[in-house]
Amino acid sequence: MSDAITIEQLRYVRLGTADLKGAADFASRILGLQLVDRTETSAYFRSDYRDHTLVYVDGLDAGQAIGFELRDPDALAHAEKLLQGAGFATTPGDAEACAIRKVRQFVSFRMAAGYDIELVVRPLESGWRYHGPRDAGITGLEAIALRGAPDASDQQVWTRLLGGKVSDWVGDAAYIRFDEAHHRIAVHPSQEKGILSVEFGVEDVDLVMQNAYHLRGAQARIMDGPGRRTASQQLFLSVAGPDGVNFSYVAEGERLASPRRARQFPRKRESFCAWGSDTQIPEYQ
Structure with missing residues (x-):
């Protein structure tokens, strides 16, 4: 093996x-x-x-x-x-x-x-069609963003031990893939610990914006976006969830059917969002 x-x-x-x-x-x-x-x-x-x-x-x-x-x-x-x-x-x-x-x-x-x-x-699958309580356009669990070690040393666990491949870096933040998706894990060096954001895919840009209006109407706290990630080309929108964990809706994004070199982007706001949207998340500032 x-x-x-x-x-x-x-x-x-x-x-x-x-x-x-x-x-x-x-x-x-x-x-x-x-x-x-x-x-x-x-x-x-x-x-x-x-x-x-x-x-x-x-x-x-x-x-x-x-x-x-x-x-x-x-x-x-x-x-x-x-x-x-x-x-x-x-x-x-x-x-x-x-x-x-x-x-x-x-x-x-x-x-x-x-x-x-x-x-x-052998985790359980469901034999029933997914149907949420409202039409959020959710297609599935897409990725997890993590608060990592400030010196980025824990990224070696993901790449050397867990078999992940780095798609891109923004500063020392690494976007790591296990399949054709641009990334399933993003590890952001941070002074804090734990899960930064849980990300769910939605069908398209219309659903990203539809959810933005729903969140504002529900008086939820939007933390990041709407925007487009420079590295992955994903559309995104992030909202504050319970207990310090954010949640994101994402759509589109690069697929890597064949390997390519990992690119290095500078640690600037425009490297996290090509649209220049505001963020309240320190790891993305």
């Missing part, structure tokens, strides 16, 4: 929250995600064919986690061996933890920036 872990797909995000009821209302009423399961301690939301792509968990001590799918149990065992060899403490999921995540198996490890990575096998 390869000396890097092969990620098949970004699957879900799990977020601990200080207000489960309020967070669930935000995900449904503001974002337009479909509530598919609700327990006393968790709320699960769909955005596409996956059983769920966002879970809010009661209590900030539940932390933050990102789930990635691996091909099979052999790939998971190989990944665990590589992680341990790189000095990471790994935690296999027991039967209860697997049931909560709706996967057959998983192994988790903690990143230095304060969130967990969960490598999962």
Whole structure:
């Protein structure tokens, strides 16, 4: 096997929250995600064919986690061996933890920036067509933006250990891909820790603007955009979510069917947004 872990797909995000009821209302009423399961301690939301792509968990001590799918149990065992060899403490999921995540198996490890990575096998798909509570035009979970180490040292975990490829840099912020999308992970050097933004694809520019009007009408706090990312050519719009995590709608964007060299853009506002839109997010200023 390869000396890097092969990620098949970004699957879900799990977020601990200080207000489960309020967070669930935000995900449904503001974002337009479909509530598919609700327990006393968790709320699960769909955005596409996956059983769920966002879970809010009661209590900030539940932390933050990102789930990635691996091909099979052999790939998971190989990944665990590589992680341990790189000095990471790994935690296999027991039967209860697997049931909560709706996967057959998983192994988790903690990143230095304060969130967990969960490598999962056989996550549940949904046999039902996705249908949100409003016509937000959502096509699926697209990407995650992360607050990384100020010296960008944690990016090597994504590229050397987890098999990601850098598509572009803006300053020391890296846009990292695992498939043909320009990026699935963006790592922004920061003095803060944790997940910066969870990004959902929408159909086109009309839906980006339609959601902008909806957010303003709902008195949600727009943090960034509408705009177009210089590196990926994605249209984007970001809104403040619960517990310091932003959420974005994105559309269009470069696809990399064949490899190309990673480009270096200067750390200037116009490198984050070609339209010159305002931002309230320090990592994008």
